[in-house]
Amino acid sequence: MTIDKKLKVYIIAGEPSGDLLGSRFMRAMVKKTGGQVEFYGVGGESMEKAGFKSLFDISDLAIMGLAEVIPSIPKVLRLIKQTVADIERVKPDVVMTIDSWSFGSRVQKILRKKKLGIPQVHYVAPQVWAWKKKRAKTMYKYVDLLLTLLPQEPKYFTPYGLEAVFVGHPVIESKVVHGDGADFRKKFNIAADKKIIVVLPGSRKTEVSKMLPVFLEASQKLYEEDKNLCFVIPTVKTVAKMVKGLAEAARLPVTIVEDEEDRHNAFKAAEAAMAASGTVALELAIANVPHIIGYKVSPLTAVLVRRFMHIQFVNLSNIMLGREVVPELLQEQCVPGNICRYIKQFEAKGDIYERQTDGFQKVREILGLGEQTPSENACDEVLKLIRRKG
DSSP, rough: OOSSOOEEEEEEOSSSSHHHHHHHHHHHHHHHHHHHHEEEOOOHHHHHHTTTTOOOOOGOOOOOOOHHHGGGGHHHHHHHHHHHHHHHHHSSSSEEEEEOOOHHHHHHHHHHHHHHHOOOESOOOOOTTTTOHHHHGGGGGGSSEEEEESSSSSSGGGGTOOEEEOOOGGGSGGGGGGGGHHHHHHHOOOOOOOOOOEEESSSSSHHHHHOOOHHHHHHHHHHOTTTTTEEEOOGGGGGGHHHHHHHHHHHHEEEEEOHHHHHHHHHHHHHEEEEEESSSHHHHTTTOOOOEEEEOOOHHHHHHHHOOOOOOOSSHHHHTSSSOOSSSGGGGGGGGGHHHHHHHHHHHTOOOHHHHOOOOOOOHHHHSSSOOOHHHHHHHHHHHHHHHHH
């Protein structure tokens, strides 16, 4: 696309996974426009590294679960108002919300009501195939374009008049497949004979508070039986202090890393992993790391989710394959004993290890998408929309 003026792109990413997606989109957009672009909006440390100043700290939006949201409603409403006012000030060529539809949708709805004429995009489809199916029927009212990560998603939205395009999953852009396990061991002085277990408790404070104690207790049980184990906890800035505090109290041989490259290298060195459900589990699959996923929310949230969810699995690898290759330990099943049992099976490289290895290869094949990266595909679609609406 020929750029006659510097584009103004307003991006709203409400949590670390969206922040990473946003940073890749930004770099791709700079490449596609020859640098003729300026970025505004809300994001985190990855987007800041890509040349971005966030309107406010995204940790204010990192809220998990339905019951957990209620006390934060006044703050969130203020942030929505602040974001809309900033968009009116900037007058961007496009507004793109990334994931976090609960926050992004409220901004998009207000913008539509104000009839500002700004093209509106949402990146990462709400999981309407899992629950809240009526969202597929109403989203067209608030956005002009939906960019999806999974190939089966557009069919849920296009019948209702929303342009939805599969651009590919960003996990295949990750450098995780190029991780260097030997480099990780050397950097953090971990002997070659030590077996590394990666512990991933999530990127939100509420996730970490629920998941990390369970994962650490499982780690303690594993370590009691095998002193040759050591543990690595990759984390992000928003929860690093909490993670360090909980890890210190556990009195385990733990290495905490905050850098993305260190995380990828740790995956390459890992024997197995325990992870909170989310995008990072897909990274583990791409990196071929045997793992379980666990998740805990408040009892009220759990009751509501069970009532409204319409899928057999929550893990993306399992959903794409239509079968459970990654054990899902949710709520009352997410206990140290169950976690330890699976980690030991991975270490023994038995049947479940083989099933995961075969499944992960199929996941990589499903997510591959031609010569361009998913971020470049997303940029092409956004630029087409700007051209049509301009």
